[in-house]
Amino acid sequence: xxxxxxxxxxxxxxxxxxxxxxxxxxxxxxxxxxxxxxxxxxxxxxxxxxxxxxxxxxxxxxxxxxxxxxxxxxxxxxxxxxxxxxxxxxxxxxxxxxxxxxxxxxxxxxxxxxxxxxxxxxxxxxxxxxxxxxxxxxxxxxxxxxxxxxxxxxxxxxxxxxxxxxxxxxxxxxxxxxxxxxxxxxxxxxxxxxxxxxxxxxxxxxxxxxxxxxxxxxxxxxxxxxxxxxxxxxxxxxxxxxxxxxxxxxxxxxxxxxxxxxxxxxxxxxxxxxxxxxxxxxxxxxxxxxxxxxxxxxxxxxxxxxxxxxxxxxxxxxxxxxxxxxxxxxxxxxxxxxxxxxxxxxxxxxxxxxxxxxxxxxxxxxxxxxxxxxxxxxxxxxxxxxxxxxxxxxxxxxxxxxxxxxxxxxxxxxxxxxxxxxxxxxxxxxxxxxxxxxxxxxxxxxxxxxxxxxxxxxxxxxxxxxxxxxxxxxxxxxxxxxxxxxxxxxxxxxxxxxxxxxxxxxxxxxxxxxxxxx
Numbered sequence: 001x002x003x004x005x006x007x008x009x010x011x012x013x014x015x016x017x018x019x020x021x022x023x024x025x026x027x028x029x030x031x032x033x034x035x036x037x038x039x040x041x042x043x044x045x046x047x048x049x050x051x052x053x054x055x056x057x058x059x060x061x062x063x064x065x066x067x068x069x070x071x072x073x074x075x076x077x078x079x080x081x082x083x084x085x086x087x088x089x090x091x092x093x094x095x096x097x098x099x100x101x102x103x104x105x106x107x108x109x110x111x112x113x114x115x116x117x118x119x120x121x122x123x124x125x126x127x128x129x130x131x132x133x134x135x136x137x138x139x140x141x142x143x144x145x146x147x148x149x150x151x152x153x154x155x156x157x158x159x160x161x162x163x164x165x166x167x168x169x170x171x172x173x174x175x176x177x178x179x180x181x182x183x184x185x186x187x188x189x190x191x192x193x194x195x196x197x198x199x200x201x202x203x204x205x206x207x208x209x210x211x212x213x214x215x216x217x218x219x220x221x222x223x224x225x226x227x228x229x230x231x232x233x234x235x236x237x238x239x240x241x242x243x244x245x246x247x248x249x250x251x252x253x254x255x256x257x258x259x260x261x262x263x264x265x266x267x268x269x270x271x272x273x274x275x276x277x278x279x280x281x282x283x284x285x286x287x288x289x290x291x292x293x294x295x296x297x298x299x300x301x302x303x304x305x306x307x308x309x310x311x312x313x314x315x316x317x318x319x320x321x322x323x324x325x326x327x328x329x330x331x332x333x334x335x336x337x338x339x340x341x342x343x344x345x346x347x348x349x350x351x352x353x354x355x356x357x358x359x360x361x362x363x364x365x366x367x368x369x370x371x372x373x374x375x376x377x378x379x380x381x382x383x384x385x386x387x388x389x390x391x392x393x394x395x396x397x398x399x400x401x402x403x404x405x406x407x408x409x410x411x412x413x414x415x416x417x418x419x420x421x422x423x424x425x426x427x428x429x430x431x432x433x434x435x436x437x438x439x440x441x442x443x444x445x446x447x448x449x450x451x452x453x454x455x456x457x458x459x460x461x462x463x464x465x466x467x468x469x470x471x472x473x474x475x476x477x478x479x480x481x482x483x484x485x486x487x488x489x490x491x492x493x494x495x496x497x498x499x500x501x502x503x504x505x506x507x508x509x510x511x512x513x514x515x516x517x518x
Contacts, residue, residue, distance in 0.1 A: 014039070016038075020188055028200055037065075043059065148220050157208070158208050167322065173204055177194070222444055319381055379402075401427065412450060427460065437490065
Protein backbone atom coordinates (compact mmCIF):
# COMPACT_ATOMS: atom_id res chain seq x y z
CA UNK A 1 0.00 0.00 0.00
CA UNK A 2 1.55 3.28 -1.15
CA UNK A 3 0.76 6.45 0.78
CA UNK A 4 1.40 9.27 -1.69
CA UNK A 5 -0.93 10.30 -4.52
CA UNK A 6 0.92 11.39 -7.67
CA UNK A 7 -0.97 14.12 -9.55
CA UNK A 8 1.83 14.81 -12.05
CA UNK A 9 0.34 12.70 -14.84
CA UNK A 10 0.58 9.10 -13.68
CA UNK A 11 -2.60 7.19 -14.69
CA UNK A 12 -5.52 6.46 -12.39
CA UNK A 13 -7.87 3.48 -12.41
CA UNK A 14 -11.19 3.81 -10.54
CA UNK A 15 -13.01 0.68 -9.38
CA UNK A 16 -16.64 1.81 -9.53
CA UNK A 17 -16.02 5.01 -11.49
CA UNK A 18 -19.70 5.85 -11.94
CA UNK A 19 -20.48 6.56 -8.28
CA UNK A 20 -21.36 10.13 -7.37
CA UNK A 21 -18.20 10.67 -5.31
CA UNK A 22 -15.81 8.67 -7.49
CA UNK A 23 -17.00 10.22 -10.75
CA UNK A 24 -16.46 13.77 -9.50
CA UNK A 25 -12.80 13.04 -8.76
CA UNK A 26 -12.33 11.18 -12.03
CA UNK A 27 -13.80 14.13 -13.91
CA UNK A 28 -11.36 16.60 -12.34
CA UNK A 29 -8.41 14.37 -13.27
CA UNK A 30 -9.67 13.88 -16.82
CA UNK A 31 -10.06 17.65 -17.27
CA UNK A 32 -6.48 18.01 -16.03
CA UNK A 33 -5.42 15.70 -18.88
CA UNK A 34 -4.40 12.90 -16.52
CA UNK A 35 -5.02 9.41 -18.00
CA UNK A 36 -8.20 8.07 -16.36
CA UNK A 37 -9.46 4.49 -16.55
CA UNK A 38 -12.20 2.83 -14.56
CA UNK A 39 -14.86 0.19 -14.30
CA UNK A 40 -18.56 0.06 -13.61
CA UNK A 41 -21.40 -2.36 -14.17
CA UNK A 42 -23.64 -0.01 -16.16
CA UNK A 43 -23.47 3.12 -18.24
CA UNK A 44 -25.17 6.37 -17.22
CA UNK A 45 -25.15 10.03 -18.08
CA UNK A 46 -22.35 10.37 -15.51
CA UNK A 47 -20.12 7.80 -17.20
CA UNK A 48 -21.01 9.27 -20.60
CA UNK A 49 -19.70 12.65 -19.42
CA UNK A 50 -16.48 11.00 -18.24
CA UNK A 51 -16.03 9.26 -21.59
CA UNK A 52 -16.59 12.51 -23.45
CA UNK A 53 -13.66 13.92 -21.47
CA UNK A 54 -11.32 11.04 -22.29
CA UNK A 55 -11.92 8.48 -19.54
CA UNK A 56 -11.77 4.83 -20.63
CA UNK A 57 -14.37 2.63 -18.94
CA UNK A 58 -14.71 -1.16 -18.68
CA UNK A 59 -18.32 -2.34 -18.31
CA UNK A 60 -17.65 -4.94 -15.64
CA UNK A 61 -15.68 -5.15 -12.40
CA UNK A 62 -13.25 -7.93 -13.18
CA UNK A 63 -9.56 -8.78 -12.80
CA UNK A 64 -9.14 -8.68 -16.57
CA UNK A 65 -9.61 -4.91 -16.54
CA UNK A 66 -5.96 -4.66 -15.47
CA UNK A 67 -4.67 -7.16 -18.04
CA UNK A 68 -3.21 -4.57 -20.36
CA UNK A 69 -0.66 -3.70 -17.67
CA UNK A 70 0.62 -7.29 -17.91
CA UNK A 71 1.52 -7.14 -21.57
CA UNK A 72 4.85 -8.81 -22.35
CA UNK A 73 5.33 -7.28 -25.73
CA UNK A 74 5.18 -3.74 -26.95
CA UNK A 75 3.59 -5.10 -30.11
CA UNK A 76 0.44 -6.28 -28.28
CA UNK A 77 -2.64 -4.65 -29.68
CA UNK A 78 -3.67 -2.70 -26.59
CA UNK A 79 -6.42 -0.89 -28.45
CA UNK A 80 -8.12 -4.22 -29.14
CA UNK A 81 -7.97 -5.11 -25.45
CA UNK A 82 -9.72 -1.91 -24.45
CA UNK A 83 -12.25 -2.09 -27.26
CA UNK A 84 -13.24 -5.61 -26.19
CA UNK A 85 -13.45 -4.55 -22.56
CA UNK A 86 -15.65 -1.55 -23.31
CA UNK A 87 -18.05 -3.53 -25.47
CA UNK A 88 -21.77 -2.91 -25.24
CA UNK A 89 -22.84 0.10 -23.23
CA UNK A 90 -19.85 2.29 -24.08
CA UNK A 91 -22.15 4.72 -25.81
CA UNK A 92 -20.59 4.00 -29.22
CA UNK A 93 -17.50 6.05 -28.41
CA UNK A 94 -14.26 4.77 -29.97
CA UNK A 95 -11.86 3.15 -27.56
CA UNK A 96 -8.54 4.92 -27.08
CA UNK A 97 -5.56 2.74 -26.33
CA UNK A 98 -3.37 3.63 -23.37
CA UNK A 99 0.17 4.72 -23.95
CA UNK A 100 2.58 1.78 -24.24
CA UNK A 101 3.54 0.44 -20.84
CA UNK A 102 7.22 0.18 -19.96
CA UNK A 103 8.01 -3.37 -18.83
CA UNK A 104 10.36 -4.69 -16.21
CA UNK A 105 12.62 -7.67 -16.90
CA UNK A 106 10.01 -10.12 -15.62
CA UNK A 107 7.41 -8.87 -18.08
CA UNK A 108 5.36 -7.06 -15.41
CA UNK A 109 5.02 -3.29 -15.46
CA UNK A 110 7.34 -1.50 -13.10
CA UNK A 111 5.65 0.40 -10.24
CA UNK A 112 6.32 3.76 -11.89
CA UNK A 113 4.08 2.68 -14.80
CA UNK A 114 1.29 1.04 -12.84
CA UNK A 115 -1.98 2.93 -12.40
CA UNK A 116 -2.94 4.43 -9.09
CA UNK A 117 -6.07 2.48 -8.16
CA UNK A 118 -8.87 4.38 -6.43
CA UNK A 119 -11.54 2.58 -4.39
CA UNK A 120 -14.49 3.64 -2.29
CA UNK A 121 -15.58 2.05 0.97
CA UNK A 122 -18.03 -0.05 -1.05
CA UNK A 123 -15.12 -2.04 -2.56
CA UNK A 124 -13.88 -4.83 -0.29
CA UNK A 125 -11.20 -7.50 -0.44
CA UNK A 126 -13.44 -9.96 -2.27
CA UNK A 127 -13.60 -7.75 -5.36
CA UNK A 128 -11.62 -9.50 -8.12
CA UNK A 129 -10.50 -6.24 -9.71
CA UNK A 130 -9.17 -5.05 -6.35
CA UNK A 131 -7.36 -8.37 -5.89
CA UNK A 132 -5.80 -8.07 -9.35
CA UNK A 133 -4.53 -4.58 -8.48
CA UNK A 134 -2.98 -5.95 -5.30
CA UNK A 135 -1.35 -8.85 -7.15
CA UNK A 136 0.03 -6.50 -9.77
CA UNK A 137 1.52 -4.21 -7.12
CA UNK A 138 -0.54 -1.15 -7.99
CA UNK A 139 -0.58 1.68 -5.46
CA UNK A 140 -4.11 1.54 -4.00
CA UNK A 141 -5.86 4.48 -2.38
CA UNK A 142 -9.24 5.26 -0.88
CA UNK A 143 -11.32 7.89 -2.65
CA UNK A 144 -10.73 10.25 0.29
CA UNK A 145 -6.94 10.07 -0.23
CA UNK A 146 -7.36 11.52 -3.71
CA UNK A 147 -9.75 14.20 -2.44
CA UNK A 148 -7.25 15.10 0.30
CA UNK A 149 -4.49 15.42 -2.29
CA UNK A 150 -6.60 17.76 -4.43
CA UNK A 151 -7.66 19.80 -1.40
CA UNK A 152 -4.02 20.34 -0.48
CA UNK A 153 -3.33 22.00 -3.85
CA UNK A 154 -5.88 24.80 -3.40
CA UNK A 155 -7.19 27.32 -0.91
CA UNK A 156 -9.85 24.75 -0.20
CA UNK A 157 -13.24 24.97 1.48
CA UNK A 158 -14.52 21.63 2.77
CA UNK A 159 -18.19 21.43 3.76
CA UNK A 160 -19.03 18.68 6.25
CA UNK A 161 -22.02 17.75 8.37
CA UNK A 162 -24.56 15.00 8.77
CA UNK A 163 -27.21 16.91 6.84
CA UNK A 164 -27.13 19.77 4.34
CA UNK A 165 -23.58 19.43 3.08
CA UNK A 166 -24.53 18.84 -0.57
CA UNK A 167 -26.83 21.86 -0.71
CA UNK A 168 -24.41 24.06 1.26
CA UNK A 169 -21.33 23.11 -0.80
CA UNK A 170 -23.27 23.46 -4.06
CA UNK A 171 -24.69 26.86 -3.08
CA UNK A 172 -21.27 28.07 -1.95
CA UNK A 173 -19.61 26.87 -5.15
CA UNK A 174 -22.34 28.57 -7.17
CA UNK A 175 -21.81 31.89 -5.38
CA UNK A 176 -18.03 31.77 -5.88
CA UNK A 177 -18.52 30.86 -9.55
CA UNK A 178 -21.03 33.64 -10.22
CA UNK A 179 -18.85 36.11 -8.29
CA UNK A 180 -16.02 35.46 -10.77
CA UNK A 181 -13.69 33.44 -8.54
CA UNK A 182 -13.67 30.46 -10.96
CA UNK A 183 -13.55 27.68 -8.34
CA UNK A 184 -12.82 24.01 -8.77
CA UNK A 185 -15.83 22.05 -7.48
CA UNK A 186 -16.24 18.50 -6.12
CA UNK A 187 -19.71 17.90 -4.64
CA UNK A 188 -22.00 14.98 -3.92
CA UNK A 189 -24.87 16.08 -6.13
CA UNK A 190 -25.38 17.31 -9.66
CA UNK A 191 -25.93 21.02 -10.30
CA UNK A 192 -27.25 22.46 -13.55
CA UNK A 193 -24.96 25.50 -13.38
CA UNK A 194 -21.92 23.30 -14.12
CA UNK A 195 -23.83 20.36 -15.61
CA UNK A 196 -22.67 17.74 -13.16
CA UNK A 197 -21.05 17.04 -9.81
CA UNK A 198 -17.62 18.53 -10.56
CA UNK A 199 -15.96 21.43 -12.30
CA UNK A 200 -12.31 22.32 -12.97
CA UNK A 201 -11.68 26.01 -12.48
CA UNK A 202 -8.60 28.19 -12.79
CA UNK A 203 -9.11 30.16 -9.59
CA UNK A 204 -7.41 29.56 -6.23
CA UNK A 205 -10.43 27.97 -4.48
CA UNK A 206 -11.68 24.40 -4.39
CA UNK A 207 -15.09 23.72 -2.85
CA UNK A 208 -15.53 20.12 -1.74
CA UNK A 209 -18.24 18.16 0.00
CA UNK A 210 -16.58 16.29 2.86
CA UNK A 211 -18.11 12.96 3.87
CA UNK A 212 -17.97 11.61 7.42
CA UNK A 213 -19.72 8.29 6.70
CA UNK A 214 -16.57 6.12 6.87
CA UNK A 215 -14.28 8.26 9.02
CA UNK A 216 -12.27 9.56 6.07
CA UNK A 217 -13.22 13.14 6.96
CA UNK A 218 -10.27 13.07 9.35
CA UNK A 219 -7.84 13.00 6.38
CA UNK A 220 -8.86 16.39 5.00
CA UNK A 221 -6.90 19.58 5.68
CA UNK A 222 -8.79 22.60 4.34
CA UNK A 223 -8.21 26.32 4.62
CA UNK A 224 -11.85 26.71 5.61
CA UNK A 225 -13.96 23.93 7.07
CA UNK A 226 -17.73 24.07 7.51
CA UNK A 227 -19.80 21.89 9.85
CA UNK A 228 -23.55 22.17 9.34
CA UNK A 229 -24.61 19.77 12.12
CA UNK A 230 -23.60 16.46 13.71
CA UNK A 231 -25.79 13.40 14.32
CA UNK A 232 -25.28 9.67 14.24
CA UNK A 233 -26.27 8.64 10.70
CA UNK A 234 -24.03 5.68 9.83
CA UNK A 235 -24.43 2.98 12.48
CA UNK A 236 -22.70 0.55 10.10
CA UNK A 237 -19.46 2.44 10.81
CA UNK A 238 -19.94 4.23 14.15
CA UNK A 239 -21.06 2.70 17.44
CA UNK A 240 -21.92 6.00 19.11
CA UNK A 241 -22.31 9.73 18.59
CA UNK A 242 -19.07 10.26 20.51
CA UNK A 243 -17.16 8.41 17.78
CA UNK A 244 -18.69 10.71 15.17
CA UNK A 245 -17.72 13.76 17.21
CA UNK A 246 -14.11 12.55 17.38
CA UNK A 247 -13.93 12.54 13.58
CA UNK A 248 -15.33 16.07 13.37
CA UNK A 249 -12.97 17.24 16.09
CA UNK A 250 -10.01 15.93 14.08
CA UNK A 251 -11.40 17.70 11.01
CA UNK A 252 -11.57 20.94 13.00
CA UNK A 253 -7.92 20.62 14.04
CA UNK A 254 -6.84 20.10 10.42
CA UNK A 255 -8.66 23.21 9.13
CA UNK A 256 -7.23 26.73 9.36
CA UNK A 257 -10.66 28.21 10.06
CA UNK A 258 -13.85 26.40 11.04
CA UNK A 259 -17.35 27.74 10.40
CA UNK A 260 -20.12 25.93 12.29
CA UNK A 261 -23.84 26.07 13.01
CA UNK A 262 -24.40 26.48 16.74
CA UNK A 263 -28.10 25.71 16.39
CA UNK A 264 -26.83 22.15 16.62
CA UNK A 265 -25.98 21.64 20.33
CA UNK A 266 -23.25 19.12 19.47
CA UNK A 267 -21.48 21.59 17.19
CA UNK A 268 -21.93 24.38 19.74
CA UNK A 269 -20.75 22.48 22.81
CA UNK A 270 -18.34 19.85 21.51
CA UNK A 271 -16.80 21.36 18.35
CA UNK A 272 -16.97 25.05 19.31
CA UNK A 273 -16.30 26.59 15.87
CA UNK A 274 -14.22 29.73 15.60
CA UNK A 275 -16.81 31.32 13.31
CA UNK A 276 -20.45 30.57 14.12
CA UNK A 277 -23.85 31.01 12.54
CA UNK A 278 -27.39 30.56 13.86
CA UNK A 279 -31.00 31.27 12.98
CA UNK A 280 -31.48 32.58 16.54
CA UNK A 281 -30.65 36.28 16.83
CA UNK A 282 -29.98 35.89 20.56
CA UNK A 283 -27.56 32.98 20.19
CA UNK A 284 -24.41 35.10 20.20
CA UNK A 285 -23.35 33.70 16.81
CA UNK A 286 -21.22 35.74 14.42
CA UNK A 287 -23.88 35.45 11.70
CA UNK A 288 -27.58 35.48 12.56
CA UNK A 289 -30.94 36.41 11.05
CA UNK A 290 -34.25 37.97 12.00
CA UNK A 291 -37.41 39.12 10.20
CA UNK A 292 -37.69 35.60 8.75
CA UNK A 293 -40.53 34.80 6.35
CA UNK A 294 -41.02 31.20 5.21
CA UNK A 295 -43.21 31.15 2.11
CA UNK A 296 -44.37 28.67 -0.50
CA UNK A 297 -41.95 30.09 -3.07
CA UNK A 298 -38.90 30.57 -0.83
CA UNK A 299 -37.57 32.31 2.25
CA UNK A 300 -36.48 35.83 3.18
CA UNK A 301 -34.57 37.09 6.22
CA UNK A 302 -32.48 39.99 7.42
CA UNK A 303 -28.85 39.03 8.02
CA UNK A 304 -26.62 40.25 10.85
CA UNK A 305 -22.82 40.06 11.04
CA UNK A 306 -21.35 40.45 14.53
CA UNK A 307 -24.14 42.76 15.64
CA UNK A 308 -24.31 44.81 12.43
CA UNK A 309 -27.05 44.52 9.79
CA UNK A 310 -25.72 43.28 6.46
CA UNK A 311 -29.00 43.34 4.54
CA UNK A 312 -31.83 41.27 3.14
CA UNK A 313 -31.36 37.67 1.97
CA UNK A 314 -33.80 35.86 -0.34
CA UNK A 315 -33.54 32.20 -1.32
CA UNK A 316 -35.75 30.11 -3.57
CA UNK A 317 -35.20 26.98 -1.45
CA UNK A 318 -37.81 26.09 1.16
CA UNK A 319 -37.59 25.70 4.92
CA UNK A 320 -35.46 26.66 7.90
CA UNK A 321 -32.79 24.08 7.08
CA UNK A 322 -32.09 25.77 3.75
CA UNK A 323 -31.99 29.22 5.34
CA UNK A 324 -29.34 27.80 7.69
CA UNK A 325 -27.41 26.44 4.70
CA UNK A 326 -27.55 29.86 3.05
CA UNK A 327 -26.30 31.54 6.22
CA UNK A 328 -23.28 29.23 6.17
CA UNK A 329 -22.59 30.42 2.62
CA UNK A 330 -22.83 34.04 3.78
CA UNK A 331 -20.28 33.35 6.54
CA UNK A 332 -17.80 31.66 4.17
CA UNK A 333 -18.36 34.25 1.44
CA UNK A 334 -17.50 37.04 3.85
CA UNK A 335 -14.45 35.10 5.03
CA UNK A 336 -13.06 34.95 1.48
CA UNK A 337 -13.68 38.65 0.98
CA UNK A 338 -16.97 38.91 -0.91
CA UNK A 339 -19.30 41.81 -0.16
CA UNK A 340 -22.74 40.92 1.10
CA UNK A 341 -24.55 42.44 -1.89
CA UNK A 342 -22.73 40.04 -4.22
CA UNK A 343 -23.42 37.04 -1.98
CA UNK A 344 -27.11 37.88 -1.63
CA UNK A 345 -27.54 38.51 -5.36
CA UNK A 346 -26.09 35.13 -6.32
CA UNK A 347 -27.81 33.11 -3.59
CA UNK A 348 -31.15 34.47 -4.80
CA UNK A 349 -30.66 32.74 -8.18
CA UNK A 350 -29.44 29.36 -6.88
CA UNK A 351 -31.95 26.66 -7.84
CA UNK A 352 -30.57 23.81 -5.74
CA UNK A 353 -28.82 20.51 -6.43
CA UNK A 354 -30.42 17.53 -8.10
CA UNK A 355 -32.33 15.20 -5.75
CA UNK A 356 -32.62 17.97 -3.14
CA UNK A 357 -36.33 18.84 -3.34
CA UNK A 358 -35.95 18.60 -7.11
CA UNK A 359 -39.18 19.02 -9.06
CA UNK A 360 -39.14 16.36 -11.77
CA UNK A 361 -42.39 17.34 -13.47
CA UNK A 362 -46.03 18.33 -13.11
CA UNK A 363 -48.66 16.13 -14.76
CA UNK A 364 -52.40 15.95 -14.18
CA UNK A 365 -51.86 18.86 -11.75
CA UNK A 366 -49.62 16.63 -9.60
CA UNK A 367 -46.15 17.88 -8.67
CA UNK A 368 -43.47 15.17 -8.57
CA UNK A 369 -40.48 15.86 -6.30
CA UNK A 370 -37.31 13.80 -5.84
CA UNK A 371 -35.38 14.14 -2.58
CA UNK A 372 -32.36 12.29 -1.18
CA UNK A 373 -33.59 12.49 2.44
CA UNK A 374 -32.95 9.17 4.19
CA UNK A 375 -32.37 10.12 7.85
CA UNK A 376 -35.29 10.98 10.19
CA UNK A 377 -34.09 14.57 10.63
CA UNK A 378 -33.82 15.05 6.88
CA UNK A 379 -37.27 13.58 6.29
CA UNK A 380 -38.86 15.87 8.87
CA UNK A 381 -37.19 18.96 7.36
CA UNK A 382 -38.07 18.00 3.80
CA UNK A 383 -41.70 17.21 4.55
CA UNK A 384 -42.06 20.45 6.48
CA UNK A 385 -40.77 22.29 3.41
CA UNK A 386 -43.31 20.39 1.29
CA UNK A 387 -46.12 21.40 3.64
CA UNK A 388 -45.03 25.04 3.36
CA UNK A 389 -45.39 24.80 -0.38
CA UNK A 390 -48.80 23.17 -0.36
CA UNK A 391 -50.15 25.54 2.29
CA UNK A 392 -49.20 28.41 0.00
CA UNK A 393 -51.55 27.08 -2.67
CA UNK A 394 -54.77 28.24 -1.11
CA UNK A 395 -56.82 28.11 -4.31
CA UNK A 396 -57.25 24.32 -4.20
CA UNK A 397 -57.05 21.31 -1.95
CA UNK A 398 -53.56 19.81 -1.72
CA UNK A 399 -51.98 16.74 -0.16
CA UNK A 400 -48.38 15.86 0.58
CA UNK A 401 -47.89 12.22 -0.43
CA UNK A 402 -44.59 10.90 0.96
CA UNK A 403 -43.17 7.85 -0.82
CA UNK A 404 -40.38 6.40 1.33
CA UNK A 405 -37.74 3.78 0.64
CA UNK A 406 -35.73 2.99 3.83
CA UNK A 407 -31.98 2.87 3.17
CA UNK A 408 -29.75 0.20 4.74
CA UNK A 409 -30.84 -2.35 7.33
CA UNK A 410 -28.39 -0.94 9.91
CA UNK A 411 -29.81 2.58 9.63
CA UNK A 412 -33.40 1.37 9.61
CA UNK A 413 -32.85 -0.68 12.77
CA UNK A 414 -30.98 2.09 14.59
CA UNK A 415 -33.55 4.81 13.84
CA UNK A 416 -36.80 2.88 13.51
CA UNK A 417 -38.48 4.78 16.36
CA UNK A 418 -37.35 8.12 14.91
CA UNK A 419 -38.53 7.19 11.41
CA UNK A 420 -41.92 6.33 12.88
CA UNK A 421 -42.40 9.92 14.06
CA UNK A 422 -40.91 11.74 11.04
CA UNK A 423 -43.93 11.86 8.73
CA UNK A 424 -46.33 14.17 10.55
CA UNK A 425 -46.31 16.73 7.72
CA UNK A 426 -47.42 14.12 5.15
CA UNK A 427 -51.09 13.46 4.43
CA UNK A 428 -50.35 9.98 3.07
CA UNK A 429 -47.24 7.82 3.54
CA UNK A 430 -46.32 5.07 1.09
CA UNK A 431 -43.54 2.73 2.27
CA UNK A 432 -41.66 0.23 0.13
CA UNK A 433 -39.09 -2.40 1.04
CA UNK A 434 -35.63 -1.56 2.41
CA UNK A 435 -32.82 -0.76 -0.01
CA UNK A 436 -29.92 -2.86 1.26
CA UNK A 437 -26.99 -0.91 -0.26
CA UNK A 438 -25.14 -4.21 -0.17
CA UNK A 439 -25.81 -4.99 3.50
CA UNK A 440 -26.93 -8.41 4.69
CA UNK A 441 -30.29 -8.43 6.46
CA UNK A 442 -28.90 -9.57 9.80
CA UNK A 443 -31.82 -8.07 11.69
CA UNK A 444 -34.58 -9.68 9.56
CA UNK A 445 -36.16 -6.30 8.93
CA UNK A 446 -38.72 -5.52 6.25
CA UNK A 447 -40.46 -2.51 4.86
CA UNK A 448 -43.68 -3.88 6.37
CA UNK A 449 -42.20 -3.41 9.85
CA UNK A 450 -41.25 0.18 8.98
CA UNK A 451 -44.76 0.84 7.69
CA UNK A 452 -46.29 -0.63 10.85
CA UNK A 453 -44.12 1.57 13.08
CA UNK A 454 -45.09 4.69 11.11
CA UNK A 455 -48.77 3.65 11.21
CA UNK A 456 -48.65 3.75 15.00
CA UNK A 457 -48.17 7.53 14.70
CA UNK A 458 -49.86 8.33 11.38
CA UNK A 459 -53.45 7.66 10.24
CA UNK A 460 -52.72 6.94 6.55
CA UNK A 461 -49.86 4.56 5.75
CA UNK A 462 -49.71 2.09 2.87
CA UNK A 463 -47.08 -0.61 2.29
CA UNK A 464 -46.11 -1.62 -1.27
CA UNK A 465 -43.15 -4.03 -1.14
CA UNK A 466 -41.96 -3.75 -4.76
CA UNK A 467 -41.27 -0.85 -7.12
CA UNK A 468 -43.95 -2.08 -9.52
CA UNK A 469 -46.53 -2.15 -6.72
CA UNK A 470 -45.58 1.37 -5.62
CA UNK A 471 -45.98 2.58 -9.19
CA UNK A 472 -49.36 0.89 -9.55
CA UNK A 473 -50.60 2.26 -6.21
CA UNK A 474 -49.58 5.81 -7.09
CA UNK A 475 -51.34 5.49 -10.41
CA UNK A 476 -54.54 4.64 -8.57
CA UNK A 477 -54.15 7.02 -5.61
CA UNK A 478 -52.58 10.33 -6.65
CA UNK A 479 -55.06 13.12 -7.30
CA UNK A 480 -54.87 16.51 -9.00
CA UNK A 481 -53.41 18.97 -6.51
CA UNK A 482 -51.12 16.43 -4.82
CA UNK A 483 -47.43 16.95 -4.17
CA UNK A 484 -45.81 13.51 -4.43
CA UNK A 485 -42.36 13.46 -2.87
CA UNK A 486 -40.07 10.46 -3.28
CA UNK A 487 -37.71 10.07 -0.30
CA UNK A 488 -34.59 7.93 -0.05
CA UNK A 489 -30.97 7.39 -1.07
CA UNK A 490 -31.60 4.15 -2.98
CA UNK A 491 -33.26 3.50 -6.34
CA UNK A 492 -36.81 4.67 -5.59
CA UNK A 493 -36.47 7.66 -7.91
CA UNK A 494 -36.15 5.31 -10.88
CA UNK A 495 -39.92 4.84 -10.91
CA UNK A 496 -40.70 8.57 -11.07
CA UNK A 497 -40.68 8.71 -14.91
CA UNK A 498 -43.09 5.76 -15.06
CA UNK A 499 -45.51 7.31 -12.57
CA UNK A 500 -45.32 10.68 -14.31
CA UNK A 501 -45.96 9.04 -17.70
CA UNK A 502 -49.13 7.39 -16.34
CA UNK A 503 -50.51 10.67 -15.04
CA UNK A 504 -49.46 12.50 -18.19
CA UNK A 505 -51.59 10.03 -20.14
CA UNK A 506 -54.49 10.62 -17.75
CA UNK A 507 -54.09 14.35 -18.32
CA UNK A 508 -53.97 14.01 -22.11
CA UNK A 509 -57.02 11.72 -22.13
CA UNK A 510 -59.00 14.20 -20.05
CA UNK A 511 -58.03 17.07 -22.38
CA UNK A 512 -58.99 15.05 -25.44
CA UNK A 513 -62.37 14.21 -23.93
CA UNK A 514 -62.94 17.86 -23.03
CA UNK A 515 -62.15 18.93 -26.59
CA UNK A 516 -64.48 16.26 -27.94
CA UNK A 517 -67.34 17.46 -25.71
CA UNK A 518 -66.72 21.05 -26.80
